Amino acid sequence: MKALDELTFDNRFARLGDAFSTHVLPEPLDEPRLVVASKAAMALLDLDPNVAETPVFAELFGGHALWAEAEPRAMVYSGHQFGGYTPQLGDGRGLLLGEVYNQAGEHWDLHLKGAGMTPYSRMGDGRAVLRSSIREFLASEALHALGIPSSRALCVIGSSTPVWREKQERGAMVLRLAPSHIRFGHFEYFYYTQKPEQQAQLAEHVLNLHYPECREQPEPYLAMFREIVERNAEMIAKWQAYGFCHGVMNTDNMSILGITFDFGPFAFLDDFDAHFICNHSDHEGRYSFSNQVPIGQWNLSALAQALTPFISVDALKEALGLYLPLYQAHYLDLMRRRLGLTTAEDDDQNLVERLLQLMQNSGVDYTLFFRRLGDESAALAVSRLRDDFVDLAGFDAWAERYKARVERDGDGSEEQRRARMHAVNPLYILRNYLAQNAIAAAESGDYSEVRRLHEVLSKPFEEQAGMEQYAQRPPDWGKHLEISCSS
Ligand code: AMP
Numbered sequence: 001m002k003a004l005d006e007l008t009f010d011n012r013f014a015r016l017g018d019a020f021s022t023h024v025l026p027e028p029l030d031e032p033r034l035v036v037a038s039k040a041a042m043a044l045l046d047l048d049p050n051v052a053e054t055p056v057f058a059e060l061f062g063g064h065a066l067w068a069e070a071e072p073r074a075m076v077y078s079g080h081q082f083g084g085y086t087p088q089l090g091d092g093r094g095l096l097l098g099e100v101y102n103q104a105g106e107h108w109d110l111h112l113k114g115a116g117m118t119p120y121s122r123m124g125d126g127r128a129v130l131r132s133s134i135r136e137f138l139a140s141e142a143l144h145a146l147g148i149p150s151s152r153a154l155c156v157i158g159s160s161t162p163v164w165r166e167k168q169e170r171g172a173m174v175l176r177l178a179p180s181h182i183r184f185g186h187f188e189y190f191y192y193t194q195k196p197e198q199q200a201q202l203a204e205h206v207l208n209l210h211y212p213e214c215r216e217q218p219e220p221y222l223a224m225f226r227e228i229v230e231r232n233a234e235m236i237a238k239w240q241a242y243g244f245c246h247g248v249m250n251t252d253n254m255s256i257l258g259i260t261f262d263f264g265p266f267a268f269l270d271d272f273d274a275h276f277i278c279n280h281s282d283h284e285g286r287y288s289f290s291n292q293v294p295i296g297q298w299n300l301s302a303l304a305q306a307l308t309p310f311i312s313v314d315a316l317k318e319a320l321g322l323y324l325p326l327y328q329a330h331y332l333d334l335m336r337r338r339l340g341l342t343t344a345e346d347d348d349q350n351l352v353e354r355l356l357q358l359m360q361n362s363g364v365d366y367t368l369f370f371r372r373l374g375d376e377s378a379a380l381a382v383s384r385l386r387d388d389f390v391d392l393a394g395f396d397a398w399a400e401r402y403k404a405r406v407e408r409d410g411d412g413s414e415e416q417r418r419a420r421m422h423a424v425n426p427l428y429i430l431r432n433y434l435a436q437n438a439i440a441a442a443e444s445g446d447y448s449e450v451r452r453l454h455e456v457l458s459k460p461f462e463e464q465a466g467m468e469q470y471a472q473r474p475p476d477w478g479k480h481l482e483i484s485c486s487s
């Protein structure tokens with residue numbers, strides 16, 4: 001295990017040159033202090049977990065010091081925001097500090113969010129507040145624990161630096177880890193500014209570093225685009241299966257690696273609601289829960305447009321055509337597993353859809369329903385869950401179908417069924433009200449709740465003694481919380 005000063009850097013993105021990013025030093029936070037650190041994320045860098053508690057850790061990730069080999073850069077990109085093209089965006093408040101190698105040979109981008117103004121800050125102050133930094137930290141690590149591809153978070157550093165949003169808040173930084181911070185919007189930027197040389201350089205960089213196996217294919221760029229389509233289909237299938245609403249699926253927030261990226265006013269569903277909109281500035285519901293599926297394809301089309309210099313339009317269209325069938329196959333596979341089924345039948349899609357309609361009409365808790373469905377035999381479980389539904393006749397009809405389906409599945413012993421279902425149906429999910437409780441405590445200087453919640457969510461499928469309060473439906477005040485979009 002390594003001490004903080006033993007990290008090995010190789011800053012490949014920085015070496016692409018000044019057309020891609022600008023050298024900027026972090027602006028330090030006043031009185032930096034550790035709010036929370038992820039030991040699992042520290043392990044990705046081979047870091048000794050004990051270093052998180054040392055003052056130098058808070059100073060480093062609070063922007064006070066840098067490794068000699070770090071080359072802090074603000075990246076330039078653009079993107080489609082809510083359907084309209086914004087010609088220039090970029091890291092307005094985050095810096096890529098450098099790329100670190102671990103002993104296994106993996107490399108991780110270190111990205112410090114909230115690190116001050118950059119040439120891309122536009123009207124912003126370059127800062128991030130404690131509340132949004134905690135939300136990004138908790139969501140990144142919780143998604144990862146659920147098996148949903150995501151950027152990771154190493155730590156949150158709090159401070160006494162005042163930051164103005166709707167009211168005065170305190171500045172914070174979150175250290176994000178990802179194998180790459182390249183977004184769809186990077187490709188769009190070089191395409192729409194008509195810089196073919198840099199665009200080719202970027203495409204080579206992504207192909208060589210992140211999709212090397214596509215080099216073996218007759219058309220490497222097309223193979224890479226196909227892989228990006230596949231990864232997005234799979235990621236979004238997982239969002240839909242677990243009730244995750246991203247909230248700001250602009251193309252500048254879409255990772256070229258197909259990982260969940262750039263967290264804003266995201267939410268996990270409490271009650272199942274296909275039309276749920278977690279972003280209060282999304283007045284038309286462009287990024288509502290169920291719209292995430294077609295928006296995934298829309299975003300891939302925007303990327304495809306930017307790749308037309310390298311790939312024929314027909315080939316791009318064909319690859320885009322893979323998205324929906326792949327999405328549906330992944331989604332149905334996940335939902336079968338959530339229902340405890342091990343085989344496939346033609347009618348399963350309808351079985352799932354009917355259940356979701358019933359849940360929608362009765363406002364049934366999405367996470368707890370599936371968890372309880374696996375607590376005991378199918379017959380006992382449905383008879384206990386019945387009370388949660390308003391349309392009892394509708395639910396009874398569904399329950400009969402389900403029991404018959406389970407019977408045909410021949411799903412093994414009750415013990416096997418429970419283990420299989422509990423391994424895919426989380427008991428603990430990052431509910432908005434849980435995050436809100438942890439944030440309120442942290443804003444008054446008590447970080448114990450953030451740390452406990454992070455711990456609980458790092459093992460979402462394992463029932464943990466004494467943690468019942470994290471596996472409840474929200475209390476009345478915690479339903480439909482308005483999460484501020486300012487961050
Ligand atoms: P986001 O909605 O967080 O994905 O941000 C969209 C764009 O606005 C990105 O280019 C960000 O870097 C920039 N941005 C967001 N908040 C700030 C801020 N407080 N200061 C400077 N730039 C910001």
Ligand code: MG
Nearest residue numbers: 252253262263
């Ligand atoms: Mg963004």
